[in-house]
Amino acid sequence: MLNLDHMHIGSSIELPEIATHLSNKSSRFIVKGIFAGGMGVCIRLFHPETNKEFALKGIRPEFISEQVTVDRFLDELKVWVAASSCNLIAEALAVVRLNGSPYVLATWMPNGDLSHSLPHLTKTKKIEALLRIIRGLSWVKNNLGVIHRDLKPSNIFLDKDGLAYVADWGLARPIGHALHSVGKTMANIVNRPDRTQQGSFIGTVTYAAPEQIMGLAAIDHRTDIYAIGCMMFEFETGAPPFLGKTVFDIANQHLREKPKKLGGWFSSTDLGLEHIIARCLEKNPKDRYQSYEQLESDLLPIAKKQGVALQRCEQGTRYKRTVLGQGEKQQMDMLMNDPKIIRGKNGYMVADMSDLLPFLIEADSLIALERYAEAEKIYRPHVLPEMLEKWTGWWGLPHDAAANYGLCLDRLGRALEAEKIFLVLAKNGLKPAVFYVNYSLTLNILKKSRQATDLCREGLKYFPNDIDIQGNLTIALLQVGEYEHAFDSALKRLKIRRDVHSLDEAADVLFEYATAIRCTDLPRAIELAKTMGDLIKEGLHLNPNYHILRMKEVLLRSLIQDAEAVNTIAPALWGSELVPLDIRKYALIQMLEHWADNGWGSDAKADAVLQFIKTHPGWLSVTPKLKEIELRTIARYQMMRGKGKAGERVISPEIGDYFLNKKSSGSFPDPILAAQLKYWLGETKEALEILATYLADVPDDFNGIRLMAMLHASSGNFTEGMKYGQLLVEIAPWRAESYDCLAFVAGQAGDANLEKQAKIKGDKVFPEEARLYEEAKAYLNRK
Numbered sequence: 001m002l003n004l005d006h007m008h009i010g011s012s013i014e015l016p017e018i019a020t021h022l023s024n025k026s027s028r029f030i031v032k033g034i035f036a037g038g039m040g041v042c043i044r045l046f047h048p049e050t051n052k053e054f055a056l057k058g059i060r061p062e063f064i065s066e067q068v069t070v071d072r073f074l075d076e077l078k079v080w081v082a083a084s085s086c087n088l089i090a091e092a093l094a095v096v097r098l099n100g101s102p103y104v105l106a107t108w109m110p111n112g113d114l115s116h117s118l119p120h121l122t123k124t125k126k127i128e129a130l131l132r133i134i135r136g137l138s139w140v141k142n143n144l145g146v147i148h149r150d151l152k153p154s155n156i157f158l159d160k161d162g163l164a165y166v167a168d169w170g171l172a173r174p175i176g177h178a179l180h181s182v183g184k185t186m187a188n189i190v191n192r193p194d195r196t197q198q199g200s201f202i203g204t205v206t207y208a209a210p211e212q213i214m215g216l217a218a219i220d221h222r223t224d225i226y227a228i229g230c231m232m233f234e235f236e237t238g239a240p241p242f243l244g245k246t247v248f249d250i251a252n253q254h255l256r257e258k259p260k261k262l263g264g265w266f267s268s269t270d271l272g273l274e275h276i277i278a279r280c281l282e283k284n285p286k287d288r289y290q291s292y293e294q295l296e297s298d299l300l301p302i303a304k305k306q307g308v309a310l311q312r313c314e315q316g317t318r319y320k321r322t323v324l325g326q327g328e329k330q331q332m333d334m335l336m337n338d339p340k341i342i343r344g345k346n347g348y349m350v351a352d353m354s355d356l357l358p359f360l361i362e363a364d365s366l367i368a369l370e371r372y373a374e375a376e377k378i379y380r381p382h383v384l385p386e387m388l389e390k391w392t393g394w395w396g397l398p399h400d401a402a403a404n405y406g407l408c409l410d411r412l413g414r415a416l417e418a419e420k421i422f423l424v425l426a427k428n429g430l431k432p433a434v435f436y437v438n439y440s441l442t443l444n445i446l447k448k449s450r451q452a453t454d455l456c457r458e459g460l461k462y463f464p465n466d467i468d469i470q471g472n473l474t475i476a477l478l479q480v481g482e483y484e485h486a487f488d489s490a491l492k493r494l495k496i497r498r499d500v501h502s503l504d505e506a507a508d509v510l511f512e513y514a515t516a517i518r519c520t521d522l523p524r525a526i527e528l529a530k531t532m533g534d535l536i537k538e539g540l541h542l543n544p545n546y547h548i549l550r551m552k553e554v555l556l557r558s559l560i561q562d563a564e565a566v567n568t569i570a571p572a573l574w575g576s577e578l579v580p581l582d583i584r585k586y587a588l589i590q591m592l593e594h595w596a597d598n599g600w601g602s603d604a605k606a607d608a609v610l611q612f613i614k615t616h617p618g619w620l621s622v623t624p625k626l627k628e629i630e631l632r633t634i635a636r637y638q639m640m641r642g643k644g645k646a647g648e649r650v651i652s653p654e655i656g657d658y659f660l661n662k663k664s665s666g667s668f669p670d671p672i673l674a675a676q677l678k679y680w681l682g683e684t685k686e687a688l689e690i691l692a693t694y695l696a697d698v699p700d701d702f703n704g705i706r707l708m709a710m711l712h713a714s715s716g717n718f719t720e721g722m723k724y725g726q727l728l729v730e731i732a733p734w735r736a737e738s739y740d741c742l743a744f745v746a747g748q749a750g751d752a753n754l755e756k757q758a759k760i761k762g763d764k765v766f767p768e769e770a771r772l773y774e775e776a777k778a779y780l781n782r783k
Contacts, residue, residue: 008031009031009032009033009034010030012028012029012030012031014465015027015029016466017096018056021093022093026048028048029054030046030047031043032044032045032046032053040060041059042057043055043057044108054093054105054108055105055106057106058098058101059101073170075169075170076169076170077104078323079146080092081321081323081324082322085318085321086139088133088139088166088315089136089139089166090167091106092104092105093105093107094365095364095369097369099500099543100500101543101545109165111157111158111159111160111162112158114129114157115154118234123270124306125162128303128309128313129158129164130232132164133156133166134295134296135313137221138292139315141292144323147221149219150168150204151166151224152207153231155168205247205250205254207227207231207240208227208251212226213251213254220285225289226282226285226288229276232273233281235271236269236277242254242257259277262277263275272302276298319358320358321361321362324362327362327374328378331359331381360379360382360397362378372407372412375404376409376412379404382402383401383402383405383421385421389424392428392429393430395431395432402421402424403421403422403425403438404438406422406438406439410441410445415445418442419442419446436456436459437466439455440459440476441472443455449477453476453480456476457473467493467497467502471493473489474486474490474505475508477489478509486512486513487509487513490509494506503535507532507535507536510529510532510535511529511559514559518734519732519733522734523772529556530776533556536552536553536556548583550569550587551583551586551590553565554566554570554590557780560776560777561773562773566590569587570587571587585623588626589625589629596629596632596636606637610630610633610634613626613629631655631658632659632670634652635651635659635677651677655677656677667694671704672694672703675691675707679711684715688708688712688715691707691711702728702732702735702738706724709722709741709745718745722745722749725746726742729742729758734765736766739759739762740758
């Protein structure tokens with residue numbers, strides 16, 4: 001599991017998300033080191049099968065909830081992945097998602113960064129490093145149009161051969177916005193000028209150009225040239241040109257003071273860089289080198305004099321990659337305009353795979369970032385069902401693209417289209433894990449749970465440790481009500497890896513299981529609820545920004561009737577702009593339904609629901625469900641208590657139209673309320689018919705059976721009333737309302753003995769219910 005609290009050097013972890021990018025079967029990695037600094041974390045991983053080391057870089061769990069931090073990291077990914085095409089840039093191999101958060105898999109640099117290695121480098125190595133840095137930045141500027149903005153020795157890494165690579169693209173931009181004045185910097189003073197500032201200032205002040213400190217809008221590559229000058233100064237003297245105790249001290253020197261003069265009339269510096277440094281450190285960008293090519297031209301004679309092996313500094317391209325988010329347009333331009341494309345009949349095109357691969361790699365990265373709409377557009381031209389039907393004897397990139405295209409369709413609400421793709425892929429005789437994962441997801445979305453169960457079990461024969469296939473099996477079993485089997489499946493996935501997705505699925509199972517047995521075995525349901533709470537807590541510790549688990553906590557607290565917690569957690573979700581809209585809407589609905597359903601007969605609760613909806617009209621346009629809640633509340637708490645002017649019972653046309661008209665499926669939107677409305681209007685026969693039809697489909701529904709019993713008893717049909725009253729006690733012995741209902745029916749029927757027994761039993765169950773709920777609240781609220 002990827003849990004920093006439990007991870008230690010030497011531990012073995014399974015990371016199939018990474019292994020798929022290495023084209024290897026083994027997903028086992030050994031942790032060689034864990035490095036946390038600032039807001040980031042870097043894990044050094046060793047892959048025994050390839051005997052290679054990798055770096056896994058992400059955001060520390062405690063900062064995942066800070067949107068600014070997440071956005072900055074995503075900005076870094078966007079540039080870093082594309083810049084990795086250059087052989088002089090530290091290589092980002094892939095973007096992966098672990099515990100619901102993005103990570104970058106990169107090549108491990110065994111010789112660390114330049115800040116630690118600088119004192120031990122020879123003159124030749126220092127000049128070599130400078131030449132590689134300048135050429136790498138030049139490539140990124142010319143090919144991507146961005147600048148670094150945070151150059152410093154600690155952002156330059158060295159490989160096993162001592163070759164330097166530019167890294168850390170978190171501040172890379174075409175244009176930068178920093179301070180509007182040095183005075184603003186003083187409001188954000190820190191005493192660590194070596195750190196990248198997180199307030200108004202963007203960059204590391206020790207190496208920052210004057211225009212960067214002043215926050216000028218139009219900064220360009222000459223800002224990075226200034227930073228290179230600062231680094232050269234440090235190469236020569238062992239320290240940057242300006243030092244101070246605070247950010248303000250150093251910023252003020254960059255703006256107003258000249259750096260110490262290096263060399264003299266008759267002497268040169270150790271590396272002979274004094275004239276280059278002086279020009280790089282000019283306060284006015286117009287007085288610096290105007291291009292990297294100019295800077296390199298002056299550095300080359302010194303490099304040759306120092307014996308630098310120039311072939312070690314050659315600028316080259318590892319592979320083609322696109323900037324994240326731009327691939328769909330670039331791919332379309334290539335397909336429409338590239339003369340190398342062979343255009344056949346019926347709109348088919350033939351292109352070189354090396355030209356298409358960068359776009360497919362980008363689409364994979366977009367999926368890892370959950371940007372499915374963009375990924376779908378890239379995959380779309382590559383999916384040719386008629387060709388896939390012929391290519392059944394092998395599995396390659398076209399099939400992977402189709403499987404991932406299906407995943408995108410699922411996430412975009414187009415599961416029926418996805419199913420057609422997977423039905424074609426199902427004919428292939430060499431199906432990998434991704435097929436079973438994505439196809440079973442489609443089947444689960446379409447509620448074809450038995451098919452999904454069979455497919456997952458088939459997949460697990462070939463891939464027994466695949467957590468996603470196991471997880472989809474859990475969901476399928478849950479959908480068909482096989483709670484014990486679903487729980488066993490969830491436990492198997494947790495044994496493979498305890499990530500947020502595994503914990504989330506297990507929490508789902510426990511919630512559905514506890515809800516299903518809440519009426520028949522409340523003590524067991526409460527134990528399941530406690531375990532669910534533990535899983536949610538563990539998941540939120542791994543990723544505090546995993547809002548789905550917060551939503552599950554609302555459901556859990558509602559289950560144990562913890563109104564105070566519901567009224568705290570739900571508003572924090574629906575009221576936050578940082579939470580996805582779907583979760584915000586769901587949290588709002590759960591809160592209002594909790595108010596309404598748990599305040600049966602309470603005017604205060606009804607008034608609170610209606611007042612909220614009235615004062616938040618904007619939510620009605622994005623959440624149609626609120627209109628149903630509003631009308632249901634009016635019907636239950638207001639309309640079925642009053643009468644018309646002539647004493648007749650009436651309902652408003654709006655409520656009648658909504659609840660008493662059947663949907664296209666032939667059922668009522670809310671059969672229970674429809675039956676109540678019919679009974680209120682004196683149409684008892686119609687009310688009982690509605691309930692009978694509903695209970696034929698949902699025979700164990702508590703509210704349906706209770707209403708059926710009470711309507712029969714109120715209508716004088718005591719035999720049927722007693723039958724449903726007794727049935728209610730059988731299906732819900734752990735609900736005091738069951739015995740209240742039976743007592744009412746028995747009283748109506750004149751059976752005083754049964755009425756007394758039911759009341760006695762109800763009086764025993766009620767305090768026990770309350771005790772168990774309080775026990776659950778205390779357990780979940782413990783520190």
